Amino acid sequence: xxxxxxxxxxxxxxxxxxxxxxxxxxxxxxxxxxxxxxxxxxxxxxxxxxxxxxxxxxxxxxxxxxxxxxxxxxxxxxxxxxxxxxxxxxxxxxxxxxxxxxxxxxxxxxxxxxxxxxxxxxxxxxxxxxxxxxxxxxxxxxxxxxxxxxxxxxxxxxxxxxxxxxxxxxxxxxxxxxxxxxxxxxxxxxxxxxxxxxxxxxxxxxxxxxxxxxxxxxxxxxxxxxxxxxxxxxxxxxxxxxxxxxxxxxxxxxxxxxxxxxxxxxxxxxxxxxxxxxxxxxxxxxxxxxxxxxxxxxxxxxxxxxxxxxxxxxxxxxxxxxxxxxxxxxxxxxxxxxxxxxxxxxxxxxxxxxxxxxxxxxxxxxxxxxxxxxxxxxxxxxxxxxxxxxxxxxxxxxxxxxxxxxxxxxxxxxxxxxxxxxxxxxxxxxxxxxxxxxx
Amino acid sequence: xxxxxxxxxxxxxxxxxxxxxxxxxxxxxxxxxxxxxxxxxxxxxxxxxxxxxxxxxxxxxxxxxxxxxxxxxxxxxxxxxxxxxxxxxxxxxxxxxxxxxxxxxxxxxxxxxxxxxxxxxxxxxxxxxxxxxxxxxxxxxxxxxxxxxxxxxxxxxxxxxxxxxxxxxxxxxxxxxxxxxxxxxxxxxxxxxxx
Numbered sequence: 001x002x003x004x005x006x007x008x009x010x011x012x013x014x015x016x017x018x019x020x021x022x023x024x025x026x027x028x029x030x031x032x033x034x035x036x037x038x039x040x041x042x043x044x045x046x047x048x049x050x051x052x053x054x055x056x057x058x059x060x061x062x063x064x065x066x067x068x069x070x071x072x073x074x075x076x077x078x079x080x081x082x083x084x085x086x087x088x089x090x091x092x093x094x095x096x097x098x099x100x101x102x103x104x105x106x107x108x109x110x111x112x113x114x115x116x117x118x119x120x121x122x123x124x125x126x127x128x129x130x131x132x133x134x135x136x137x138x139x140x141x142x143x144x145x146x147x148x149x150x151x152x153x154x155x156x157x158x159x160x161x162x163x164x165x166x167x168x169x170x171x172x173x174x175x176x177x178x179x180x181x182x183x184x185x186x187x188x189x190x191x192x193x194x195x196x197x198x199x200x201x202x203x204x205x206x207x208x209x210x211x212x213x214x215x216x217x218x219x220x221x222x223x224x225x226x227x228x229x230x231x232x233x234x235x236x237x238x239x240x241x242x243x244x245x246x247x248x249x250x251x252x253x254x255x256x257x258x259x260x261x262x263x264x265x266x267x268x269x270x271x272x273x274x275x276x277x278x279x280x281x282x283x284x285x286x287x288x289x290x291x292x293x294x295x296x297x298x299x300x301x302x303x304x305x306x307x308x309x310x311x312x313x314x315x316x317x318x319x320x321x322x323x324x325x326x327x328x329x330x331x332x333x334x335x336x337x338x339x340x341x342x343x344x345x346x347x348x349x350x351x352x353x354x355x356x357x358x359x360x361x362x363x364x365x366x367x368x369x370x371x372x373x374x375x376x377x378x379x380x381x382x383x384x385x386x387x388x389x390x391x392x393x394x395x396x397x398x399x400x401x402x403x404x405x406x407x408x409x410x411x412x413x414x415x416x417x418x419x420x421x422x423x424x425x426x427x428x429x430x431x432x433x434x435x436x437x438x439x
Numbered sequence: 440x441x442x443x444x445x446x447x448x449x450x451x452x453x454x455x456x457x458x459x460x461x462x463x464x465x466x467x468x469x470x471x472x473x474x475x476x477x478x479x480x481x482x483x484x485x486x487x488x489x490x491x492x493x494x495x496x497x498x499x500x501x502x503x504x505x506x507x508x509x510x511x512x513x514x515x516x517x518x519x520x521x522x523x524x525x526x527x528x529x530x531x532x533x534x535x536x537x538x539x540x541x542x543x544x545x546x547x548x549x550x551x552x553x554x555x556x557x558x559x560x561x562x563x564x565x566x567x568x569x570x571x572x573x574x575x576x577x578x579x580x581x582x583x584x585x586x587x588x589x590x591x592x593x594x595x596x597x598x599x600x601x602x603x604x605x606x607x608x609x610x611x612x613x614x615x616x617x618x619x620x621x622x623x624x625x626x627x628x629x630x631x632x633x634x
Contacts, residue, residue, distance in 0.1 A: 297528045301479055304526040305506070308519060312510040316486065320494040320502050332494035334507065342503040345494055353496035355612060356466055358489040384582050418580040419463055420589065436493060439467040439589060439612030 020046075030079075031175065037070060040174040048096065050089060052172035057085075063102055086111060089172060090164030094119035094138070108165050113139030120160045126153050138164070179215045182273035183207045190229050190266025197226065197258050197267065198251065204272040205247040218243025218280030222250055226261060227269040234261050239314055241305035241338040243280040249299070253306055305337055314338050322346060326392055327403070328357055328435065351390045352412065354422045354436030360402070363423060363432040370411045370423070376434050381415040388412060389425075405429065412438065449604065450593070450617065451475070456573035457524070457548040457559035464578035464591055465562045466490075467612065469533045472560055473505070474498040474615040478530030481523045483508045485516055485537050498613055504530075513538055524551035524559050532559045538567070545569025574598045581607060590620060 006013055024046070031049055034041045037060075038051035053066065060066035063085050074081045084095035086103040091112045095101055098119055103111030112119070115138050118127045129152070135141055141149070141161055150158055162168035183204050191197060201224060212219060223237045236257035244250060283295065309317045319337040322345040323330055331353075366374040370386035389409035394400065408424040415421065422436035452458050452472060460468045470492075473480050480501065482492065486509040494502045508523075510516045516536060523532045540561065549571055552559050561568070568575055575597035581590035589612060594605030609618040 300526060300528040304523065304529065308508060308522060312508065312515050312519060316509045316511075318507045318509065320492065320497075320505055320507065322494060322502075328493065334491070337506050345502050348495050352612075353493055355470055355493060355496040356490045357493040357496075358491070385586060414582060416582050418582055418592075420580060436496075437466070437490075438496070439464075439470065439591075439610065 037066065040172050042173050042175055044093060048093070050092070050172050053085070067102060088164055088166045089170045090121065090160060093121060094164060109139070109142060112164060113137065113142070117141065120157070120164055122157055122160055126157055129153060179211065179217070181208060181211055181217070181219070181277055182271065183211070184269065184271040186269045187267070190268045192263040192266045194258060197261070197270070198255070200270050201254060201258070201272065202247065202251055204270060205251055208272050208274060209245040209247045212245040212274065212277065216279060216281055217277045218245050219250070219274035219276070220278050221274065221276040223273050223275055224254060225271040226263070226267045227271070228263065229265045229268055232264060236261060238310050239306065239338070241302045241309060243278040244302070245280065249303055252303070253310060256310070309338055325395065327395060328353070329402070352438070354438045357436045360424070360433035360435050363434050366432040369425065370413060371432060374432060376421070381417055381419070381421070383413050384416045385414040386411050449606065450608070452558055452560065453573055453600065454558050455553050455556050457545070457552050457561065458574045458576070459561045459563050459568045459572040460576040460578055461563050461565055461568065462578040464580045467580070467591060467610070468576060468578040468593060469560055469562055470498055470501060470612070471610055471615070471617070473501050473531055473533065476531040476558065478504070479528060480505045481508060481529050481532045482506070483510065483516055483519050483523070483532070483534040485509070485535065486511045488535065496612070498615065517544060520559065521547060521551045524548060524557045525555040526557065527555050529555070529557050532557060533562065534559070535562045536567070540567065540569040542570055545571030572597065573600070
């Protein structure tokens with residue numbers, strides 16, 4: 001039913017937009033739970049699960065009891081569901097979408113013969129063509145000669161029919177679980193020495209990094225949880241300047257954090273996890289063109305940035321990136337070096353720019369335009385040479401408080417005293433400000 | 440331990456040592472040295488300092504190699520300097536300590552620079568240096584007579600492995616090349632006691 005029709009019947013209808021990603025996540029968690037009924041559970045479309053329960057039902061007391069158990073648990077969880085048990089995957093799919101139930105062994109034709117042909121997982125055109133020919137139910141298809149049907153509807157219809165009736169096998173494949181990057185270790189005796197903790201950490205790191213390597217991932221954050229004998233938990237967490245899975249280099253970053261841990265009466269369990277991971281493809285090391293030296297060089301720089309970031313904060317280890325703006329303050333960005341690769345600044349033509357930039361500082365006792373002499377930071381300067389003005393207008397699409405005073409005329413002023421300074425004036429107020437110093 | 444012989448070019452900093460620059464033109468001197476050092480550059484600025492390097496005004500090839508650290512507090516700043524000096528891949532470490540450096544701090548930096556084979560340059564306030572420094576430069580911008588020249592007066596006021604001297608150079612702030620305005624000369628005045 002279309003939404004407009006539904007609204008016409010029930011004007012107060014409450015609607016929600018479909019959230020496919022969260023629905024898929026919910027189905028995935030339900031699939032994990034359904035593992036209690038079968039070793040192989042796979043997704044069946046976007047709204048169903050398919051489990052291969054061969055050899056399982058007697059553990060629950062029979063197929064009927066198993067289905068009752070499943071339904072009761074899903075009902076208790078508040079999930080409205082329909083389930084079916086049949087000898088083939090196609091039959092179970094058909095029955096589950098048309099009322100559910102159990103098809104006893106060897107009676108597939110009786111069990112699903114009364115269902116409409118749409119239950120056979122055929123596309124819409126085929127189903128419509130069949131109904132136009134008067135073939136409404138699956139039972140109607142079974143006695144018909146196969147060759148004319150194939151010629152008219154393609155081999156897909158016969159394949160689906162054979163799969164539903166067991167003439168064609170169709171296995172259930174379990175879905176691979178998302179990799180989990182966590183390892184733990186419990187100890188028979190509590191430990192308290194720093195060396196012991198680092199030795200345990202080294203063993204856990206070997207296992208974690210092997211897991212990361214198997215899935216071509218690299219850790220961006222690594223968390224070590226130490227459980228003490230008194231059930232207290234101490235957490236040491238480090239960040240990495242780039243995805244990494246080298247146990248020795250990660251262990252070196254933990255040294256400071258582990259040093260500060262209060263072990264209390266002793267630590268009897270360690271848990272190491274990588275809460276944040278990024279894809280990291282295998283790299284070729286060595287090589288005849290000195291690739292190994294370059295990689296070692298980059299590794300050493302990444303190690304330095306990691307250790308600096310873990311002490312002073314990763315947002316304080318920065319890099320200058322070019323930005324597309326004529327406003328001096330916005331012509332570059334200070335970005336965290338761990339998350340921004342270096343960019344080559346585009347070659348720039350035009351008026352020169354100072355080497356240092358600071359927030360505008362007022363200049364007093366300025367006489368004339370450009371000023372012949374002025375006071376700045378309690379020092380008197382006399383102008384030797386002035387270059388300008390360079391007029392910069394504010395970007396009206398940003399509301400920048402510093403630029404509310406309107407457009408600015410920038411002057412490069414060489415002083416008798418030596419310094420080469422970057423001054424600007426706002427033509428509206430005729431005030432002078434200092435914003436930078438040239439080389 | 441062997442050190443490199445004193446460099447032939449008088450404006451080259453001795454490698455694996457820590458140097459100091461003071462005066463108004465110290466940042467220009469630091470950028471001049473940055474352009475002459477290959478490899479990654481680290482510039483350590485206290486987080487409260489308002490002056491920042493402006494990307495479009497930097498010499499060619501410096502901007503993309505530059506890493507800026509902005510630690511809070513003097514202890515973290517000194518720690519960052521030592522850590523960066525101790526790291527092998529860094530080409531030049533530039534730092535702006537905000538308080539006078541003690542002899543211990545200076546010695547530690549020299550040892551770290553030797554261990555990491557890295558050169559360091561401290562941009563210090565007036566008379567806030569350490570006696571352990573290899574060289575100390577007093578850098579002042581000079582007014583130029585011609586319209587197109589940017590003169591710098593760089594004088595070497597302390598040198599552990601050589602003589603002191605001063606140069607007036609014309610450096611336009613864009614490349615690693617520099618034009619000596621006046622040749623180095625024989626000193627006529629009596630030598631001042633080394634500081």
